[in-house]
Amino acid sequence: MKHRGVSYSIVRGKTPNVWRWSVRVGRPEMLRIGDAATEHQAEVAVREVIDRALKVEETLRFQVGPK
16 A cells, blocks of 8 residues: 555454554655554554654755754
8 A cells, every 4th residue: 555655554463453554664764563453543553654754854855954
């Protein structure tokens, strides 16, 4: 699946009511993973991680050189 151009995955865990999500974001690229009780909660969580990472990248891109 993708959100804002970033690929992520959500899979059902081995135990009931566990959904695992994972995504690689940032510069340098880092793996972020998490668990949620429902597939919807997992999707919300992973999209929030992506949105935060992209916001940081955008902020850093628009900063003016060293002070």
